[in-house]
Amino acid sequence: MMQSLYTSSTGMLSMQTQIDTTANNIANVNTMGYKKSRAEFADLMYKVMTYAGTSTSDTTKSPTGIEVGLGVRPTSINKIFTEGSLKQTDNSLDLAITGKGFFKLELPNGTEVYSRNGSFKIDENGTIVNSDGYKLVPEVVIPEDATNISIGTDGIVSVTQSGQAQATQVGQISLTSFINPAGLHAMGDNLFVETDSSGQPIEGTPGENGIGNIRQGFVELSNVQLVVELTDLITGQRAYDANSKVITTSDEMLATTNGLKR
Known part of the structure; x- marks a missing residue:
């Protein structure tokens, strides 16, 4: 099974968290004293095929390794306590x-x-x-x-x-x-x-x-800046779409592989 299917699914779930957070900020744009939230993310562990510094001969070493990332995860949703107007x-x-x-x-x-x-x-x-x-x-x-x-x-x-x-x-x-x-x-x-x-x-x-x-x-007033939130909403939507495209592409590659004949 292609790892990209699972990797992209973590991206879609993370962008869903991003959009949920942004939606809550926009919903509270007129809430007195509201402090906006920001979703933060980190990459997951890596599948290591070759470590950097691995010997390639008696006198040489690999300057870089071969590491394939396994996706992304939310690490926190941080409240921003800047003053509102x-x-x-x-x-x-x-x-x-x-x-x-x-x-x-x-x-x-x-x-x-x-x-x-x-x-x-x-x-x-x-x-x-x-x-x-x-x-x-x-x-x-x-x-x-x-x-x-x-x-x-x-x-x-x-x-x-x-x-x-x-x-x-x-x-x-x-x-x-x-x-x-x-x-x-x-x-x-x-x-x-x-x-x-x-x-x-x-x-x-x-x-x-x-x-x-x-x-x-x-x-x-709320410290939510509507222009910033709408920009984050567009960015999150595009990232969600891009991850879904990766899943579609991976599925098409699997279909091509399944269609191979000897």
Whole structure:
């Protein structure tokens, strides 16, 4: 059986992974805080017929060997945590991070998760939550009679209450960074979970120790560049087609061999 049949099938499967990854990026082009993914590949082992340096005579050696590759495999799908563009909304509870860092949220079961999506709301108790009702950590509660909410670049939350001229500080928003954010597990809903590969969460005040600042009245858009993704989609499709052509050609060669007569 011709090895090229199996080799090309690995290429088709790998390009399917590439196109699936690109399709997810394109689908999330308007998802706030979304970070694009990139599929990465490596060649498989080689079938060695002759090793380089094999003696060809008493005084000469082969300068190159004869090694036939057996295909390709996906090695990782890497999250790219470059910043997306900022969009001004003038909503006092829309927050964007400029620089490194994540907002920390708490799920109903107590699990801590992290997100770059800073589109927040206020629940029935005045607590700042995300669109799914997950509380921001540390918890910040806005008084019922607050007439204005101000959030500084350092995360300090101040409100002006009815009948008062001076603003009152009601909380402090902190940010969390990781030494390897690409190691975070993406669980959907713009949320990430800590893993052994991401390293321990490093919590700090916005604007200090390399952690980014907070911008009130803005949201961070997806960092997907549509032109790049469409180019990758075309490249993946062409590579998939090329691998299928190799399978067709190999099949035709086998048919020719089967048709030989003595």
